[in-house]
Amino acid sequence: MPNDLSLFFNPRSVAIIGASSNPNKLSFGIFRNLTQYGYEGQVYPINPNAGEILGLPCYPRIEDVPGSVDLAVLAVSARLTPDIIRACGEKGVKAIVVISGGFREVGEEGAELEQRCLELVKSYGMRMIGPNCVGTMDLYSGLNTTFIHGIPDRGHIGFLSQSGAICGGIVDYVRGKRVGFSCFASLGNEADVTETDLIEYLVEDPNTHVIAAYVEAIRDGRRFIDVAREVCKVKPVVILKAGKNSAGARAVSSHTGSIAGSMAAYHAAFKQSGVIEVESVSELFDVAVALDYQPLPAGKRVVLLTNSGGPAALASDSIAEYGHQLANLNEETQQRLRGLLNPSAQVTNPVDMLGGAEPTDYGEALKIILQDQNVDVVVPILVPQALIKPEMVARELHHAWKGSPIPMMCCFMGDQSVKEARNFLHEHGIPIYTFPESIGKVLGAMSRYHSWKVRPLSRSQEPPLITQKQEVRSILDAHSGESALGERVAREILQAYGCPIVEGGFASSPEQAGTLAASLGGKVVLKIVSPDLFHKSEVGGIQLGIEGKSETETAYRDLVSRIQQNHPKTRIEGVLVEKMAPGGVEVVIGIRRDPNFGPLLMFGLGGIYVELFKDVAFRIAPFCDEEALEMIYETKAGQLLEGFRGQPRGDLEAVVACMQKLSQIALDFEEISEIEINPLVVYPEGQGVLVLDCRVVLGDDR
């Protein structure tokens, strides 16, 4: 099905089913909105009990409408909705918005109703937004199927939301501030049209330059990543994700799980697809406006041009916090500023023109600054005082800046007296913020997007064909009833895919163990093998530094009898005998299958520090080698491996290769829900890595 959702925004005709003539009903509000903002298509109110609404003739049923209907907006009770959808299908309606609630969000019965609606919609080849949403708004066609009070100005931010209220709140917040939007879409339960569909649609919408979204859950995570990766190369996508802490409540069964909440999957997905993630509604708004209005800065050198030191100090803190710095103005620039400004003014950056600065000072100083080659961004800051007209400052700034390729954003501190200035700047494509603290966040988001945009879109590497897939298949089949596979079996699985495992093997008697130890040579470690013991070291099931046949035999007997004594009901299969590995940097690599995004890979510092420092990074598989390296560098473990404080650089290539193999196993075998290698010992460059312990969890044990 082609993803043409344009009928939700620019239909030739709209029917409002359940339109009320009672001004206290929300459905009256919808109808009034639809007829109030310049929409030029046909509008049909449908209501068996009303003659006319706002002067338009009412039809009892959709089938009574004389002309064709592109879009139907349903505001009837949930229980009536399926029949109406069928009637719409028969009438030849192409797109449906279901405003009504009472579906999946209220429980099982509602979920069934929703499913019925979806099936009907599909059977007629229609598309549906909702149910349980507030509809759509298009600032170009004038379509408004919501009951939101008021509309924002026309512009280029396309906003989609899994909460209708957030749409309403934003509309209310921006009204009168001259910030423009292209369209709004509230998606509700997303029975059919999802956030990903909308993003895919908006990338083609010429009126939309920036896509902003409020998201609670992305059900098809893989498709989201695939779509968003492509879209973000063309237009910025800014997302606020709610529900950060709900994941923490979920019960989890293992170390990896205790750190990787599913929020980790969202953060990873956003990073991997170039989505700009923000932390709050105000940031969503601030960042979207800046991306819409201004070009991306070419670098991180910022000039502050101010009439006061305090706000400039706060802005400096803010830009530094987000990785930017104050530009060094060249000598000529300083000279020219010195000639222009009050002799007490500061002509190094921040350029402080002092409290008496006039609007023309702002304009003239800005012209000089924009000519300096060391400048990537300009931030004029104004604190209003009794004698200055902020609007005049705004005009001078715009006049001096227009035509410049250097991005500019203003901070005018205040509210009452900067209203006209704010509207003027917004109308002229210049972002303006109330407090200096916003500047850093916005620049940080812009530069994150810039780095993502200039980097080549390397697809996930196609892994080599794995001839050992069959081998793992049979191992898994042999253990299909089990939920957790200990090191003995997990070793075999990893080995089949070529992960370097510490040398060793299984022994079920003291003699076997002794022979194995002798053949391995040098010191060995013995580890108890039992289906009942998951954390071997915590029950004393590991014995280190054994050497030779007879020492091993004795150690075997000691180990087994100790376990039998302390844990009498434990079934003991034998021991793993493994060579003692030389020391190196210990890291952990784990995979957990996220219900929405699939295999989520974790990398971090190993040993006791995994849990103490939670020094971990995440990516969703598949990922390319560059992404794997980025993940490593996000952690302190990455700094250690890079050769921190004179230590040798670790074999990062081998770590990445191991991560890729783990990902591939998880992608190849859906029944694997978790894999953990802890520790993976990393040796100096060229000397590889070694898996010292590992385990696999099958099925969904959450």
Added chain:
Amino acid sequence: MPNDLSLFFNPRSVAIIGASSNPNKLSFGIFRNLTQYGYEGQVYPINPNAGEILGLPCYPRIEDVPGSVDLAVLAVSARLTPDIIRACGEKGVKAIVVISGGFREVGEEGAELEQRCLELVKSYGMRMIGPNCVGTMDLYSGLNTTFIHGIPDRGHIGFLSQSGAICGGIVDYVRGKRVGFSCFASLGNEADVTETDLIEYLVEDPNTHVIAAYVEAIRDGRRFIDVAREVCKVKPVVILKAGKNSAGARAVSSHTGSIAGSMAAYHAAFKQSGVIEVESVSELFDVAVALDYQPLPAGKRVVLLTNSGGPAALASDSIAEYGHQLANLNEETQQRLRGLLNPSAQVTNPVDMLGGAEPTDYGEALKIILQDQNVDVVVPILVPQALIKPEMVARELHHAWKGSPIPMMCCFMGDQSVKEARNFLHEHGIPIYTFPESIGKVLGAMSRYHSWKVRPLSRSQEPPLITQKQEVRSILDAHSGESALGERVAREILQAYGCPIVEGGFASSPEQAGTLAASLGGKVVLKIVSPDLFHKSEVGGIQLGIEGKSETETAYRDLVSRIQQNHPKTRIEGVLVEKMAPGGVEVVIGIRRDPNFGPLLMFGLGGIYVELFKDVAFRIAPFCDEEALEMIYETKAGQLLEGFRGQPRGDLEAVVACMQKLSQIALDFEEISEIEINPLVVYPEGQGVLVLDCRVVLGDDR
């Protein structure tokens, strides 16, 4: 001198020296402000060239004023200021505000001028605010000596600022929002009256309930802590500190220094004195309003009462981020809500009344919720839609809430349509925020303040009289020319104060070393002693695991010849022979003398991880044992020492004792600028700690 600064806010008479009759001059603005907002005292414009200003007769000089003058506001050039101050002194003026700039902030000449002004002020027993400030404003007396445009409403937030512009910006931002202030003071260069003086004054001011401040530098840090500790027991002090990143630029000479920027001293000072530190202007404002309007929550159980799910999800994220949780409403509450609300409404927390909720629903639901014993805070959330009047919701909420001891704060998402509601709520002492993300920050600040307020104000423990002070005095005198003292001397200093040091001693020949090793018994470590080598391990100057006389003699020769070969010009004094200590948790304790706050103690995880994880906490000495423990618990090292993952609990008491001894050394000897113990090995409870390496830096080496 008694700290009575009341004449800066409520003088009987004011002279404006340099008042201009030219409406384009700032000093005209000041004069207009002074006569415009109901100030009832005598006002005297002073200007030799003007006959009258705004209808008031102008006097050529201060001495020409017929009556007495409490407060003089100077707006003349810097160069004329000293003479005018003298004239004010002769006239009997008690308080002076110097608005003019051109003093310390413009360089050395200005600094001298400022010093001259200060001396004159002192010689006449006057007090001075400024220079380089925008003056003071009092919403009760009507005094306004600033050129800020407009004034805020009368209320109970006292605001002081080291930036006049921040005052101006805040006034502009709050105007028309019905948020009340008691007074504003812009302190400029703080030649005489400082932020600490003002805080000390405002604690006595009955009109001020909350003290809010913007601060760039606190020069007398020790006095600030002493004053703020007392004030914060009575009234909350909220501070925004600017200049966070400038400290990072400072060159530092050692590991401790590389982590402890002086911002660390500010953070520590604020923590130790109960000051609520905030991160932005908007947070300063939001937190001050909440503290002024509402009682402190007794616990952390929050109820969200909303007409929409999205904003409630964001609010949940926000409160969880700042350590709060959603209250569990009891069965009866849920039952009653179910009876009241739309059958589809959610009656568990967040209580979601859905989009059609009426103002009365808010009021009635709130009444029910306030009766639930499980509720510490209530947060009503409203997203305006076409049919609701936010002001009516505000009225219902206020009506239902008034008289309740449970704090309430609202989030009404929007701007245009919530103006009346905001003003109504502010007028009735209920904070209201635009976006849900503000809620968590505000509650976090309130609960931090609550914990500080209920905790007993334990003064720093008086340390035992140190009889060894004389011993350290003579060690330091013997090394007075040196800038850095290595382990050999540092051991002696720490030992004198009773720090437990690993057993060992100095040897200047192989034979001496051998004898020493033999007498110590067991394995020893040799460490090179040289005034030229600071980082012994990085030059291979440490040899571990030596045992017995002859092995030690050989090791001595090897060590010395290796160093001589690799570093030919190095002076070698000998070696330290120390017993090999058993393993334990390695931590680092360091002291760095902060220029404003004195000795700043650092505690953190030791070894390579100090620099990698920067897992450190800071406090300013002196501190009590509870504060030392708090500092330990702020770090991951603290979690390790508490017995992380089955490890034995470390001897925290011994760690604290060692921290106290280090502090005492730093307090006793001003010439010590740094001390570092790295590692301090911590053994299980009751088994103490051991200093394995240490060093001392003298003088100011920054």
